[in-house]
Amino acid sequence: MSSLTTYDPLDPTTLENPYPVLTALRETTPVFWHEGMQSWALTRYADCIAVLRDHERFARDRRRTGAVVPEPSLSVQSLDPPDQAPVRSLFMNALQDQDLDTIERRARQMLAARFGQLTERAEFDVMTEVAAPLSVMVISDLLGVDEPDLDSFAAISDAIMRSMDAGLDPTVIEPGRIARQELNALVESWFCISGRPGLLAHVKEHARLRDDAGLDLFVRNTTRVMFQGGYSTMVAAIGNAIHTLLRYPQALQRMRNAALLRTGIDELVRYDGPVQGTSRIATEVCEIGGVTVQAGATVLILFAAANHDPNQFPDPDRLILDRSQGRHLGYGWGTHTCIGTVPAQMALRALVMSLLDHPTPLRAAEEPRRRRTATMRTFEVLPAAFHL
Numbered sequence: 220m221s222s223l224t225t226y227d228p229l230d231p232t233t234l235e236n237p238y239p240v241l242t243a244l245r246e247t248t249p250v251f252w253h254e255g256m257q258s259w260a261l262t263r264y265a266d267c268i269a270v271l272r273d274h275e276r277f278a279r280d281r282r283r284t285g286a287v288v289p290e291p292s293l294s295v296q297s298l299d300p301p302d303q304a305p306v307r308s309l310f311m312n313a314l315q316d317q318d319l320d321t322i323e324r325r326a327r328q329m330l331a332a333r334f335g336q337l338t339e340r341a342e343f344d345v346m347t348e349v350a351a352p353l354s355v356m357v358i359s360d361l362l363g364v365d366e367p368d369l370d371s372f373a374a375i376s377d378a379i380m381r382s383m384d385a386g387l388d389p390t391v392i393e394p395g396r397i398a399r400q401e402l403n404a405l406v407e408s409w410f411c412i413s414g415r416p417g418l419l420a421h422v423k424e425h426a427r428l429r430d431d432a433g434l435d436l437f438v439r440n441t442t443r444v445m446f447q448g449g450y451s452t453m454v455a456a457i458g459n460a461i462h463t464l465l466r467y468p469q470a471l472q473r474m475r476n477a478a479l480l481r482t483g484i485d486e487l488v489r490y491d492g493p494v495q496g497t498s499r500i501a502t503e504v505c506e507i508g509g510v511t512v513q514a515g516a517t518v519l520i521l522f523a524a525a526n527h528d529p530n531q532f533p534d535p536d537r538l539i540l541d542r543s544q545g546r547h548l549g550y551g552w553g554t555h556t557c558i559g560t561v562p563a564q565m566a567l568r569a570l571v572m573s574l575l576d577h578p579t580p581l582r583a584a585e586e587p588r589r590r591r592t593a594t595m596r597t598f599e600v601l602p603a604a605f606h607l
């Protein structure tokens with residue numbers, strides 16, 4: 220079914236606010252064929268969940284439908300069960316072994332110092348002054364590696380993030396390829412040194428004990444995904460969360476309440492999350508929401524649309540800090556659900572508490588500018604200032 224409503228994620232109005240067009244699509248053609256992306260796109264929560272749950276019929280691993288996947292791309296993110304299981308559980312176990320309380324304390328100390336300096340400034344960019352430094356610190360602490368130079372790492376990460384939109388804009392492919400090589404060199408350097416305690420030391424040691432070349436490759440590739448993917452998603456999530464809290468300053472104040480803080484940081488990701496969607500490949504002919512999907516077809520799961528589906532989230536366009544009903548898809552669902560959910564929530568909590576601790580409130584300054592990216596919803600610039 221082709222849609223009468225045009226969905227161009229890079230259209231300026233859609234970049235500004237994608238939810239009205241996604242709502243119109245959900246109401247008229249909930250499963251529609253997107254010519255530009257050559258994919259079936261899903262907008263209803265129930266259809267998205269059904270596909271994400273069914274990894275037998277909807278593959279992430281393109282090798283299952285005959286494609287050749289280059290070795291450097293084989294990671295937890297591109298494998299399916301059963302190949303995915305050992306590497307996923309290795310990283311999940313390593314994560315549980317980390318001292319997140321200490322990382323959270325350090326994050327709050329860093330934010331307190333930074334907010335103190337930023338108070339002197341008439342205006343600053345939240346993305347470069349808060350979101351990027353907080354994210355690189357948290358992710359480096361978590362992995363147990365030295366923080367890379369932020370400017371050069373952010374440039375690498377941005378090129379990789381933009382290349383996720385290659386289906387819409389082929390010019391991003393080559394810069395993305397070069398950036399991946401640079402990221403590879405950085406991550407390989409961590410495998411050559413013993414490093415400090417942290418998630419990486421844990422996975423390296425366990426992979427070494429298993430003496431399995433296949434697992435070793437997946438571990439190296441997954442380390443790149445964790446570091447760069449974790450960093451770029453955190454930056455975007457922090458920017459989106461601050462933007463929402465600047466619009467609803469009362470919501471920030473209500474999060475002084477511990478219960479509202481806990482549910483509120485989750486609601487911020489549902490309300491305006493960074494990851495707009497993901498894709499799977501149908502391994503056989505199947506039916507989704509009354510539409511027949513051919514074997515080998517790409518299915519686009521639009522998290523942003525599902526997270527604003529009124530059948531799952533009543534009054535979906537309102538920020539409701541104590542929403543109790545339904546789990547949102549901001550962190551995905553099923554075998555590929557986000558590995559970094561707990562540290563991501565920790566960083567968002569540290570951010571909210573640091574904003575609440577700071578003596579002067581954060582205010583919006585000049586108009587923010589969204590980044591022209593489709594898969595990741597984020598800001599190019601988000602001006603703000605600490606003012607009474």
Ligand code: HEM
Pocket residue numbers: 295296297307358361444445446448449450452453456488492493494497498522548549550551552554555556557558559560562563564
């Ligand atoms: C608020 C911040 C974050 C959000 C909203 C988020 C969201 C997501 C989503 C939606 C997926 C699933 C994508 C899919 O199904 O294709 C995902 C996967 C993943 N995330 Fe996150 N993420 C965040 C932070 C992080 C952090 C900090 C890390 C690392 C410490 C991380 C590591 C990963 C990894 C490794 C995967 C792939 C898991 C797999 O395919 O098995 N994420 N994330």
